Amino acid sequence: METADTEALARQTRITLARNAATTATARRGLAVSGAAGMGKSTAALLIGKRHEKAERRRLGRADDRSFAPVVYAVVPPATTPKILIQAFANWLGLPVPQRATAQAVTEHVVGVLRTLGSSLVILDEAHNLTTNRLAGAEAASTLKQFADRLDATFLYAGIDLPATDLFAGEMGRQIKARMIVHQMRPYVIGTKAEREAWADLVLGVEDLLPLAAHAPESLAEHAPYLWDRTGGSIGALRAILADAAIGAIIDGTEKIDRRRLEATATDYASEEHHLEHSRQEQPPRRRGLKRAQ
Ligand SMILES: Nc1ncnc2c1ncn2[C@@H]1O[C@H](COP(=O)(O)OP(=O)(O)O)[C@@H](O)[C@H]1O
Numbered sequence: 001m002e003t004a005d006t007e008a009l010a011r012q013t014r015i016t017l018a019r020n021a022a023t024t025a026t027a028r029r030g031l032a033v034s035g036a037a038g039m040g041k042s043t044a045a046l047l048i049g050k051r052h053e054k055a056e057r058r059r060l061g062r063a064d065d066r067s068f069a070p071v072v073y074a075v076v077p078p079a080t081t082p083k084i085l086i087q088a089f090a091n092w093l094g095l096p097v098p099q100r101a102t103a104q105a106v107t108e109h110v111v112g113v114l115r116t117l118g119s120s121l122v123i124l125d126e127a128h129n130l131t132t133n134r135l136a137g138a139e140a141a142s143t144l145k146q147f148a149d150r151l152d153a154t155f156l157y158a159g160i161d162l163p164a165t166d167l168f169a170g171e172m173g174r175q176i177k178a179r180m181i182v183h184q185m186r187p188y189v190i191g192t193k194a195e196r197e198a199w200a201d202l203v204l205g206v207e208d209l210l211p212l213a214a215h216a217p218e219s220l221a222e223h224a225p226y227l228w229d230r231t232g233g234s235i236g237a238l239r240a241i242l243a244d245a246a247i248g249a250i251i252d253g254t255e256k257i258d259r260r261r262l263e264a265t266a267t268d269y270a271s272e273e274h275h276l277e278h279s280r281q282e283q284p285p286r287r288r289g290l291k292r293a294q
């Protein structure tokens with residue numbers, strides 16, 4: 001679904017891509033999408049990748065060209081140094097990496113192939129797993145910088161609380177963060193009328209995806225505040241609870257979701273913690289009134 005986050009990030013990506021295409025090799029900018037787990041970072045990054053891929057294929061008339069790969073999407077495994085990352089790229093591209101090959105040589109090789117493939121957007125997901133290994137911080141930084149600078153591509157990093165990770169710390173951070181625009185993905189909040197409406201829209205958007213025979217459309221609108229309490233405003237937790245509720249309703253044949261069904265459906269532990277915390281805070285009657293207002 002298109003959300004405020006996907007829209008903002010898509011807009012920023014278009015600007016960054018255009019700017020990188022227009023400027024010289026040394027000043028290339030990157031993008032980062034950061035936030036807690038389940039906020040929709042990967043989903044947004046994949047959506048942006050998909051759109052860029054389609055747009056590039058159309059623009060260059062290479063719709064079915066298999067030797068063209070405008071977008072590269074890679075998930076960074078735990079404790080990955082930039083050097084290991086480059087090696088992983090080499091493996092993925094099917095390039096033989098001799099034992100004695102220097103990081104620089106492997107990088108050159110990988111960059112060469114990605115150039116041939118016409119890659120212009122590189123998405124590194126789970127980028128919080130990138131580490132400098134402390135000792136080799138400067139070397140790690142230059143490896144990543146070399147990779148990003150030599151490749152004529154825009155980098156989009158997605159990961160959990162990126163500003164607190166190695167990517168933004170030490171030598172690597174110094175070189176990276178000066179050129180990076182960070183988009184923070186936060187949970188939905190329901191403080192103002194506009195915020196409550198945005199959350200309710202999201203609930204109805206997810207409801208619309210549920211294949212339930214006896215469910216009255218938009219009937220979840222009245223439960224939007226309750227669903228916020230249960231999920232802490234996380235889009236991932238919302239989709240999960242509604243998917244599980246829908247599966248339950250299909251299994252027992254009722255084919256609809258009501259309040260009782262929602263109460264009987266479990267959420268992940270982070271949401272449960274939020275719910276406990278929140279229902280404790282919600283005791284004063286004044287706050288309860290505010291909560292119910294649409
Ligand atoms: N824009 C969106 N539209 C629909 N569902 C979404 C959207 N963003 C996230 N989700 C749902 O939330 C879940 C978690 O999203 P994900 O992108 O994996 O989060 P993150 O990468 O931040 O941990 C996904 O499985 C998906 O079902």
Ligand SMILES: [Mg+2]
Binds near residue numbers: 041042043125126
């Ligand atoms: Mg993710």
